[in-house]
Amino acid sequence: MALAVRRKQLVVFAVILAAVGGYLLYQWIRVSPEEKIRRVLDNIFAAIGRADVDGVMEHVSPDYRGEEVDRETLRRMAERFFESFGPTEVTVRRCNITAEGYVGVAELGLSIDVARETRWGRRMGRSSWRLSFVRYGKRWYVERIAPVSVGGYPVESLRSLATNIPSSRGF
Numbered sequence: 001m002a003l004a005v006r007r008k009q010l011v012v013f014a015v016i017l018a019a020v021g022g023y024l025l026y027q028w029i030r031v032s033p034e035e036k037i038r039r040v041l042d043n044i045f046a047a048i049g050r051a052d053v054d055g056v057m058e059h060v061s062p063d064y065r066g067e068e069v070d071r072e073t074l075r076r077m078a079e080r081f082f083e084s085f086g087p088t089e090v091t092v093r094r095c096n097i098t099a100e101g102y103v104g105v106a107e108l109g110l111s112i113d114v115a116r117e118t119r120w121g122r123r124m125g126r127s128s129w130r131l132s133f134v135r136y137g138k139r140w141y142v143e144r145i146a147p148v149s150v151g152g153y154p155v156e157s158l159r160s161l162a163t164n165i166p167s168s169r170g171f
Helices: 002-029 033-049 053-057 071-085 158-162
Strands: 088-100 103-114 123-136 139-150
Touching: 033 053, 033 088, 033 103, 033 123, 033 139, 053 071, 071 088, 071 158, 139 158
Parallel strands: none
Antiparallel strands: 088 103, 103 123, 123 139
16 A cells, blocks of 8 residues: 555656656747847848848838838838948847837847948947837737937937938938
């Protein structure tokens, strides 16, 4: 009889241990929404480093609509930026991401170095940005881009920032 009780206790212990182990494994391999958004940002920054407009735009919401800027205008702005400055190295100095449900926000502090010489040199300085994200299915997309400051100067909007990019064509 004592052997049967001991066997039951071992089975219960093994089931509890397996459940705890399964939960810990799930927590270890589970990717949080914040981590998924960070991966999107890393992919965008890599595309910017290659001057790859398509690589940037694949992470922008299909129905993107920022202040005065729709998705097509954003594409033209990116084309114009790369035409003027070439591949651009983005260094993340600060990155605070919050996400809940189907929405997220990334507050970024960046340093930007461009390939081509500009009137400001190659280092465009530090900038602060706020990007809003939306999740469709399992993928996160940029839903809105709001520059806060560039080179220490406040920025009114993405469109106003883009007016400082030289180009042979408008957007």
